[in-house]
Every structure is written in structure tokens, then in C-alpha cells.
Amino acid sequence: MSRLLTTSRLSAYLRQNGRCFYCGASMWLESPEAFAREHGIPIERTGRFRCTAEHLQARSEGGGDEPDNIVAACTFCNHNRHGRKRPMRPEPYKHFVTARLRRRRWHQPWVFENPMLLRSEPLEEEVE
Numbered sequence: 177m178s179r180l181l182t183t184s185r186l187s188a189y190l191r192q193n194g195r196c197f198y199c200g201a202s203m204w205l206e207s208p209e210a211f212a213r214e215h216g217i218p219i220e221r222t223g224r225f226r227c228t229a230e231h232l233q234a235r236s237e238g239g240g241d242e243p244d245n246i247v248a249a250c251t252f253c254n255h256n257r258h259g260r261k262r263p264m265r266p267e268p269y270k271h272f273v274t275a276r277l278r279r280r281r282w283h284q285p286w287v288f289e290n291p292m293l294l295r296s297e298p299l300e301e302e303v304e
Contacts, residue, residue: 184246185229197247
């Protein structure tokens with residue numbers, strides 16, 4: 177990961193209060209062990225909450241690693257977006273995730289049982 181991308185990811189993580197741009201879940205940057213202790217979950221369940229840098233405009237479409245093009249997203253949301261045959265644009269994908277969250281059909285059931293991990297929807301000030 178480039179230095180600029182690392183810096184942009186950290187900036188987005190801080191700007192978003194450590195919450196995923198798409199689902200609003202708490203994320204970790206450096207210590208899955210500390211995250212597991214803080215949230216009372218087994219270490220094996222922390223992978224989905226690792227913070228990733230998400231490009232709002234893909235590099236292939238001319239987007240760069242600048243802070244205004246990067247948001248922080250949990251591994252689960254990032255991989256699900258890009259694992260689709262035709263990845264959705266960021267805003268429609270965010271609406272898709274929010275709708276699934278409302279029906280408790282996005283994360284595994286145990287995630288919804290831990291109020292520290294997830295809130296029902298991302299804060300408005302996190303949307304740019």
C-alpha cells in the first residue's frame with residue numbers, strides 16, 4: 177500500500193470515527209487482539225472489521241489515493257462490493273447495505289447482538 181493511501185485511509189478512519197462508510201460497524205486498524213477484547217468477541221471474528229481504504233472513484237476510472245477519494249470501509253463491506261460481477265457505485269451500494277442492515281440481513285446474527293459493534297445506520301456527517 178502506498179504511503180499516500182495509508183495516510184488517506186487513516187484520515188478517513190479518523191474522520192468517520194472508526195466506523196465503516198457503508199454499514200457503520202466499528203473497525204480496527206492495527207490490533208485485532210485489542211479490538212476483540214474491547215468488543216468482547218473471539219479473535220477469529222475480527223477479520224471482517226479490519227479497516228480498508230475504499231476508493232470512491234476507482235483507480236481504473238481515474239481516481240487516485242487522495243483523501244477526498246478515500247473512505248474507510250470494513251473488510252466485509254469492501255469485499256462484498258468488489259466481489260460482485262458488476263460492483264455498484266458507492267452511494268447506491270451504501271443504500272443497499274443500509275436496507276439490508278434494517279432487515280438484519282447484512283452481517284451475521286451475532287454482530288447485531290453486540291451494540292458496540294454496529295449501529296443501525298451510519299451517521300449523516302460520515303456521508304460525503
